[in-house]
Amino acid sequence: MNQAIKNNSWLLTQKTRIFFRSNEFKTKMNYVKASICAIIAGAILSFIILGANDANPLLFFKYVFSLAFQPLMLDQTLTYWAIYIVAGLSVAIGFKAGLFNIGAPGQMLLAGSMSLVLGLKNPHISQGGGVVSALIISILVGSCLAAIAGALKAYFNIHEVVTTIMLNWIVWYVMKWMFMNQSFGLWEASRNSTKDITQVTDNFNLALNGQNWIIPFIIAIILLALAIFVINYTVLGFRIKAVGKSRDASLYAGTNVKFYIIVSMVISGGLAGVLGMLYYMTQSTVLQFTTDALPSVGFDAIAVALVAFTNGLSILPIALLWAIIKTSAMATTQLPALQMSKQMGQLIFGIIIYMTAISALFIYLKPILWIRRWFNIYNNKDVWGEYQKYRLKIKEYKKEIKNINKEYHVQLKVLKAKGNKEEVLNYKEEVNSQLTNLVGRINNLKTEINFFIQKCYKNLFMEGRKAIRTSYNNAIFGSIAAAVDRYVQANTEYTLKKQQVAFAKRQYEQTVKELAGKAKHECYELLNNYKKDAYLQLTNLHSAYSELISRQNEEIKVLKESYYPIFDQIHHQYENDHVLLKQHEKETMAKLNSEVKALKIKHKQQLHDLRQQQKIAKQQIKAQLKELKLACDNDSVIKQQVATIKENLNLKLQELKKEHLANLEKLRIEQQNKLPELRNKYNHEVSLIIQALKDNNKLLRQELLCKKETYKKAKLAQKRGE
Template structure:
């Protein structure tokens, strides 16, 4: 039965990979990858402008981050995973918690208070860790409470709390005799044995797994998603939106505070007060969550990349070949990548590859191209009419009547002015509606034409093969699932044999379909090769008027490919 269940899993996986949902999510991944790559290229270009080898700098940064500084890189990975996870949860509910730095500072403040009382020995680590994260959670929940009960926006309250705890911590350090910098923290309080990164990464990954399970497979997670999509609809459905907002903000405080604990105990070591600058750690998670599209699992790879760049760039700047660069260049490159990565929305909305394919298609489809030109000319005409709407006879006559009316007759002037305004708005909206319809006609013409082009050309062979294959496989899958879902142990051997026969038959049918498809594709390619060669020759030896007819004839022939060579009717 194991092989049968493995086959059903394989079929379901293939179906999911080919589904619209998966392709949509894959589009998000592509958009994130493109935006990050763009950021890297801009950063590399900036280094070249400074007279250094940008690609060499990037290679040095990544190699150092993955070798000599792997421990610190992994700590950064755990820290960024926790911060990104916390902010991604909030963004799913449209909660913009900008108080990560304040929550971390509150944890630091309470930790120093406790350590000044009982010491910073490793044995006190559990207590300090507990106090640190509870402090951050309370501050985050306080912001949530102000949002829920006092209608105070979380952005305003959280940013103000950032500065409040910055000055509280600064005041406390001054009172305790260390006004410029805090005492050095004991890194062993955040370590597991002698490993610098193990505890941090373990808790980060555990947090991701637990959060994903709760968010995906539990009623609580479902209710949180409903509240995020529409708090009003959630309220009408009997879901206590306020309760779930407070829960999510508590979780944000938990994850961000955990990140802050590991960051200051394992990486930073202390905090300085020479300048009044709130630590940026709480804001570093924003681009991580955004680039991951607030996806809980997506946060992990993005956090890993952020960790590699952050640690690698700061180390590469200290190497002999790049010591001519300013120390701030590492943070600048990191900032450039963060900024460019936030442009992911452009890549999601603007499907560049799809647009290019459509442009190539339009160059072939002369009729559709001419139709679109007609629409564009009509749009220009309508825009001109919209611009000159005041010159319409109806409006001109009203205007003349206004001018002819004595100034003393204010009521008539007012009535005529209102009439003029209403008529003008009517005609403006009429032209605007026509323009909008024409623009939509252009979009529909391109989309429908391109869809038909895909279905009738050589790609249509592939689409048809996929449809026939799915029909054979899913027919067998339904029968197999029906047989294995409910059977007696005594009949196990019989059911197994029947399922194996169904699977074997389906696989044979698919192989036959594939052979026919490949043969059709081969013949179609040969036809197109000859057609393209003749097309180029005819196009070269013809005048402009003949070229149009040649293009039309060429397009008609490539649109016949699928029907002409498809063997899977």
């Protein structure tokens, strides 16, 4: 048992090491680095601006983070945390599909407005019913609004940014008209806003034990978990990401690209609808239309999603940071220790948002690599000398360009004084040709310098300590991967041998089912054999009825067709006399209808007679079936045959059970004898794998030390030579 725990622990450790060296982990860490660098850059710029305004930046940020978690503001901070989690998710889902859903403000405004209307029109609604109803309405309203933009993008290729912005303002003015219209009874003119939902009803809110953050936070975490699961572990999420990566490739792979564009927008709009419900039921319980401004939280959602690089787990800390700044930045500016204008808090918030918008640029920021590269090139005399040659050439070309420009201005004045325009034009073309040639040479030299630097750094890297360490790490990584493969293979073989009992049991159950099914079928055929003739007679009766109807329809058809030549003859005979034609045609048609009617009456009588005959025949068949069933039930031969089948089945099952138990006992005894041996062999093999890995690592370590020693000696020899 202890050995098994050690083996599993070793496997987990090695898999963890492999994961931390994988490209996937490195890519995720690059995203984390970019987000942290963006926030730090925003903070540095904020420090500079605060210092320029005679404020203490450290004191400002200290108060921002401390005030947010004070008892008076903690509820608001946690509520905004939940709001920004949902906000980031709503935009991130669109980004996953390659769509920029900038319509979150309009979607949340429409959903929040509908939630407020629900509460204002139903003041006596219960809290549970109100929350569930508002949630459903918000999701539906937000999804429907976003679906419009998704359909326009999918079917008409109209950019989603344009359509969502237009829809934002359509929603704004429609809501403004609806709420400010006195006939709806939603506007309070004395306050120049809608009626306050908290004053109209006591139950329509998200408070739980006096805390507003609990229900929104539960909703936010549930939605976050669902979004992560759908995007990472379902076919829907895979298709959405595939469409976002490459629509053409998805189309060639058979994906319905239009459908998934609309679906991703619907999901994004539904989350924006939930965002609107949470925001307008906790933070802004009234709507004001004095200024035409959409809710800023919808635009903050874009920044949250961008900084988190649309990663679900990364949205959690970014949303918390946004909630802290949103809650306490404005309040901090009014503290006596700082005494800053209110706009300063908004400015700091805006700077951080702006820096996060360009956070993707920080992925390519590698200052340590750049410094190391230039340091290595500077310390290598041969490389540095070659680099200086390139720089001298560029300086010579630039100096030549300056001389040409000086000479150009002097010569141009002389030529203009002569008044020969053709010479002036020719001279200008000649000088432009020379300058273009020199600029092209300078650009080529710059390209050659970059290529030369990269090549030299690569060569220096391959000769330096870093290369030795990298080769050692790669060798260790390959050794670990091979050991893990051997371990998994050994574990699979051991598990397969342990599963023989379960396989024998499944095989026994399958055989029992097959025998029981076969016996049941035989009994059914034996007991229902007497019904075959009766069922055949019933089938014949139904066939006779169908044939009679078909024959009658055919007779009517033949009768009508027989009159076609008569109608043609009438048309030919009276083609010049329309009145006689109509009269004769009417008489012929009346004759045809009377004959058809008489034929139908005859057919009806035939059908009636056939039904009567079938009814009598069915009664006779039922009576025969009853008599046959009684005879079958009293037939000792059939009973004996059924009993024999059941007895044979029981005997076979008993034999099969005995055989199964014997096999199980045999396997049990065999495993009792062999399982410890197999377990010891397995543990021994795993121990050998681990030991071989350790020995291999020791050899690689010794090789690393030898290479390092050789490298040091080479360096010392080089210094002495210098």
